Amino acid sequence: MLLGPSGCGKSTALNCLAGLLPLTHGEIHIDSERVDTQPPERRGFGMVFQNYALFPHLTVEKNVAFGLAMRKVSREETRRRVAEAINLVKLGDHVKKLPGQLSGGQQQRVAIARAIVLEPRLVLMDEPLSNLDAKLRLEMRTEIRRIHQSLGLTTIYVTHDQEEALSMADRLVVLREGRVQQVGTPQELHDAPVNWHVADFMGYRNTLDVTVTEIEPAASGTGTRAARVDAGGIPLSVTAMDDLRPGDGGRLAIRPEDLTALGGGDQPRGGNVLDAEVSVVEYHGREFSVGVVNPAGATWHVRSLFAPEPGDAVRLTVDPRRALLFRDVDRLSPDEADLEEARA
Amino acid sequence: MTSSASTRRAAAGGRADPTRSSASLRHRLAERGVDAGLLMLVPALIFTLVLFVYPFAYGLGLTLQPTAGSQARYGGGLFANYVGFFTDPFIFDSIWITMRLALPAALFNVVAAVPVAFKLRGRFRGKRLLTTLLVLPITLGTVLTAQGLLIFAGRQGWLNRFLIDIGLIDAPLQLVMNYTGVFLSLVISGFPFSFLLISSYLSGIDPSLEAAARTLGANWFERFRRIILPLLAPGLATTFILTFVLAFSVFPSARLVGDAGGETRVMALMAYRSFAEQIDYPMASTIAIMMGFVELVVIAVVLLWRATLFKGPTGGKG
Numbered sequence A: 001m002l003l004g005p006s007g008c009g010k011s012t013a014l015n016c017l018a019g020l021l022p023l024t025h026g027e028i029h030i031d032s033e034r035v036d037t038q039p040p041e042r043r044g045f046g047m048v049f050q051n052y053a054l055f056p057h058l059t060v061e062k063n064v065a066f067g068l069a070m071r072k073v074s075r076e077e078t079r080r081r082v083a084e085a086i087n088l089v090k091l092g093d094h095v096k097k098l099p100g101q102l103s104g105g106q107q108q109r110v111a112i113a114r115a116i117v118l119e120p121r122l123v124l125m126d127e128p129l130s131n132l133d134a135k136l137r138l139e140m141r142t143e144i145r146r147i148h149q150s151l152g153l154t155t156i157y158v159t160h161d162q163e164e165a166l167s168m169a170d171r172l173v174v175l176r177e178g179r180v181q182q183v184g185t186p187q188e189l190h191d192a193p194v195n196w197h198v199a200d201f202m203g204y205r206n207t208l209d210v211t212v213t214e215i216e217p218a219a220s221g222t223g224t225r226a227a228r229v230d231a232g233g234i235p236l237s238v239t240a241m242d243d244l245r246p247g248d249g250g251r252l253a254i255r256p257e258d259l260t261a262l263g264g265g266d267q268p269r270g271g272n273v274l275d276a277e278v279s280v281v282e283y284h285g286r287e288f289s290v291g292v293v294n295p296a297g298a299t300w301h302v303r304s305l306f307a308p309e310p311g312d313a314v315r316l317t318v319d320p321r322r323a324l325l326f327r328d329v330d331r332l333s334p335d336e337a338d339l340e341e342a343r344a
Numbered sequence B: 001m002t003s004s005a006s007t008r009r010a011a012a013g014g015r016a017d018p019t020r021s022s023a024s025l026r027h028r029l030a031e032r033g034v035d036a037g038l039l040m041l042v043p044a045l046i047f048t049l050v051l052f053v054y055p056f057a058y059g060l061g062l063t064l065q066p067t068a069g070s071q072a073r074y075g076g077g078l079f080a081n082y083v084g085f086f087t088d089p090f091i092f093d094s095i096w097i098t099m100r101l102a103l104p105a106a107l108f109n110v111v112a113a114v115p116v117a118f119k120l121r122g123r124f125r126g127k128r129l130l131t132t133l134l135v136l137p138i139t140l141g142t143v144l145t146a147q148g149l150l151i152f153a154g155r156q157g158w159l160n161r162f163l164i165d166i167g168l169i170d171a172p173l174q175l176v177m178n179y180t181g182v183f184l185s186l187v188i189s190g191f192p193f194s195f196l197l198i199s200s201y202l203s204g205i206d207p208s209l210e211a212a213a214r215t216l217g218a219n220w221f222e223r224f225r226r227i228i229l230p231l232l233a234p235g236l237a238t239t240f241i242l243t244f245v246l247a248f249s250v251f252p253s254a255r256l257v258g259d260a261g262g263e264t265r266v267m268a269l270m271a272y273r274s275f276a277e278q279i280d281y282p283m284a285s286t287i288a289i290m291m292g293f294v295e296l297v298v299i300a301v302v303l304l305w306r307a308t309l310f311k312g313p314t315g316g317k318g
Helices: A010-018 A060-070 A075-088 A104-116 A134-151 A162-168 A186-191 A196-201 A334-343 B002-016 B025-031 B036-063 B068-074 B077-087 B089-119 B127-139 B142-153 B158-165 B179-203 B207-215 B220-248 B252-256 B267-277 B281-307
Strands: A045-048 A122-126 A155-159 A172-176 A179-184 A206-215 A225-231 A234-240 A249-254 A259-261 A274-283 A288-293 A299-304 A313-318 A324-327
Touching: A010 A045, A010 A122, A010 A155, A045 A104, A045 B207, A060 A075, A060 A104, A075 A104, A075 A134, A104 A122, A104 A134, A134 A162, A155 A162, A162 A186, A172 A186, A172 A196, A179 A186, A179 A196, A196 A249, A196 A324, A206 A234, A206 A299, A225 A249, A234 A249, A274 A299, A288 A313, A299 A313, B036 B281, B068 B077, B077 B089, B077 B281, B089 B179, B089 B220, B089 B267, B089 B281, B127 B179, B142 B158, B142 B179, B142 B252, B179 B220, B179 B252, B207 B220, B220 B281, B252 B267, B267 B281
Parallel strands: A045 A122, A122 A155, A234 A324, A259 A299
Antiparallel strands: A172 A179, A206 A225, A206 A249, A225 A234, A249 A324, A259 A313, A274 A288, A274 A313, A288 A299
16 A cells, blocks of 8 residues: 555556556566566556546446456456456446446446456556545445455555555555655554654644653663653653654654543643643534644644533643654754655 | 406416426526527527528529520429439539549548547657648648649659659659549648547547556557547547548649549539539539538438447546
């Protein structure tokens, strides 16, 4: 799963893999076979395009059979494999229809069937769900995961949706400006992002620039350690993800669900208390999503079990283990930043 | 008394009918597209009536008023012109002569424009210059084209002199004042036209379709045959019709670079001959009407074929 903000090069990477874009330098190997010198039609990858790219003049059946026809598969086998693929994506009732007669979700299924019917050694998916509405996107997410698990085809999936990435991926690669930021399982990325860009992208929407006051000597094994920071006069207990020294500037990243409003009798967690003023309240079913303005004037997103009124003063708290402290990458010299990214 | 009662009944009936809209007549008309905006059509309507419908009807009427000469020659009373058209081989054969020019020329223009348009699809340096050069002949009148052809390809033209000088041929090639000359002129004026049309049809085909076909293992030939060509075919049919109509009504070049008495005695020339040389307006009208009829038949055949093709959107989403 390739994950990154728009313009970070993830679709480019995918198109290079498919052979639709030339490499400027470097080589691509699969199972120690060099593929970047082969034209796309010889690579034998299945690709699902963002706009599906179904052949509008061919029926669903013929769209799916196209790749088999190109491989000169016998008619009998073609029929069997097409039927199998179409059943897998649950489109049995629509085989004779043209793509234009199908809904977005059904077109998506055809595109997937067309790619997997070849049983390719690699399936490439370029933001396949981005053209669907929210409900369908959730359904198709499960569907793609189901198909993936039943066929076991190696799949490279490009998305900019971190939720989609976390729920579907076995391994995630986060890209930013054409560079790999972090590679790991969804859980690793979710709990321990390597820098604040990744953190920001993984949903740590609240950031705060702070100064380190105290830091625990590096513990063996884990890269994290407890630290105390000063956030504009407010002392906070946090978890440092980078090697920082007292006096260094750093950036704190906290997820909305970890930053909660304190009710009357609640105890602040780890002694961390932040004051803020409520500006927006949104109802999210089980809880409220509240936009607050902190004393520095920045907007934060927090969760609350009760609905505060806009204009109210609220006290926020955060578990020290869930407040991650990063080096502020932007403040490094270009060389250091490169080194940082190379290390990541 | 009775009339007021019936009015009341009608009103009650009106209320009872659930499908009847309560909106005003004006509103209901507007829903069907009838409103004051239609007045904007009036100038166009007048224009069409005065400059097309009336002359056409007049010409059609003329064909049924044969001259005394035609009646004496062909008989058939009112329909003497039509009898003459179908029985006089000198006139009737001009259909085949015109067809023999227009069909191959239109076909050539379409077939030759496809690979050129295909190659010029992408972005590259000098594309604008090349496209301009290809389209430029449209701006030249047929007369200018004909003159150019005479100078370039005539017996004493540059081409023949060059070929003789390098020893490739002994006698000059006969390239003008015959079928070849008119054909070349039709290609020069028709090719840019079909190139432009086909280019725009091609650009309407989502490039990701071809990319998809590539990833599915189709080589360039298969991609063209199975994806591009079927999606392009309706556009090719339209292009063919338009260049065919252009070529079918060929007149200046048939006279200037053709063999007006023989090989390129096209229908337009025959109509002109009746009109200007024999001062037989009714016969000239008949030939003009029959010209339109023959074109209609060809167009109808092509459109019938086109109706069997896929004509939906050619964007990626299908």
